């Protein structure tokens with residue numbers, strides 16, 4: 001770890017003054033601000049690998065994991081595949097350990113996929129599939145890594161001058177040397193709302209969803225809107241209902257189809273105005289679900305079952321999607337209501 005100014009000769013003082021969390025955040029700040037410190041970190045940190053935005057996974061026993069490749073192993077692999085070890089400078093910073101060892105993500109799309117897979121004994125897996133296969137801690141890291149790698153891939157040129165932009169070593173920004181414009185990675189704010197009428201909740205599906213899957217209503221924020229305005233507009237646009245009250249629950253970074261910040265809310269509509277008028281351009285189906293239907297779907301898990309009449313049973317978004325969390329919260333709210 002690199003100690004700032006006065007603490008360089010007294011690192012123990014730095015440790016005594018700051019919690020692990022504060023030390024980590026200060027270290028990440030230094031890595032983003034100082035190219036030299038970040039270059040040093042690339043030589044001692046670890047790398048999560050991607051190939052055209054698909055993360056590299058290894059199967060260990062019955063589990064999948066996203067391995068962290070050391071800088072030494074990374075350089076030796078690049079050497080074996082006849083590529084300059086400087087290629088690690090294409091990586092982007094995605095976090096660090098409690099002991100301040102930096103984590104980077106590197107896209108090896110310039111190499112033959114099968115060659116790396118056999119060299120490192122694993123496989124590059126499409127992100128959505130990978131998120132189903134992985135354990136909890138790697139999911140947010142791989143999601144933000146993919147979003148950052150995608151942003152760099154699609155922001156190679158200045159939109160004012162048309163000249164190439166250069167990334168700083170950490171990858172927290174890109175600069176156009178001609179215009180001086182600095183570009184920062186973008187996220188689109190999206191609200192996701194679980195609408196309730198007091199005893200039922202409203203879920204909807206788009207034609208592109210997996211069979212049987214229903215989710216909470218989601219929509220991108222328009223420029224100039226507040227969060228509350230987006231919730232009210234999206235609910236009116238998609239199902240023709242007026243929100244009476246709403247409250248914030250939690251948020252989540254979401255990498256699909258680009259980088260979004262999902263802002264999750266609960267909303268209540270008036271009990272006497274609950275007739276759905278669905279927007280067919282946006283949705284394939286929308287309806288009210290009882291507590292029993294939701295509890296059964298939660299018990300069944302994410303895979304739909306074929307029913308006797310050939311239709312499929314209701315299935316809900318996976319545990320790691322914030323829509324799932326909203327639904328779980330709604331179930332708890334119902335259970336805690338006085339009978």
Ligand SMILES: NC(=O)C1=CN([C@@H]2O[C@H](COP(=O)(O)OP(=O)(O)OC[C@H]3O[C@@H](n4cnc5c(N)ncnc54)[C@H](OP(=O)(O)O)[C@@H]3O)[C@@H](O)[C@H]2O)C=CC1
Pocket residue numbers: 188190192215216217218219220252254256257258260262282317321322323324
């Ligand atoms: N994590 C979770 O639990 C969940 C996440 N989601 C995510 O929420 C997001 C929004 O949901 P969705 O219902 O599709 O949104 P909307 O209801 O806003 O409809 C999507 C349409 O909005 C237009 N649009 C406006 N601004 C943007 C923008 N910045 N980026 C992309 N499209 C934009 C596009 O139309 P056009 O193409 O015509 O221009 C797009 O097809 C999706 O990315 C989805 O993956 C959804 C449900 C659950």
Ligand SMILES: [Mg+2]
Pocket residue numbers: 217218219238282
């Ligand atoms: Mg929508």
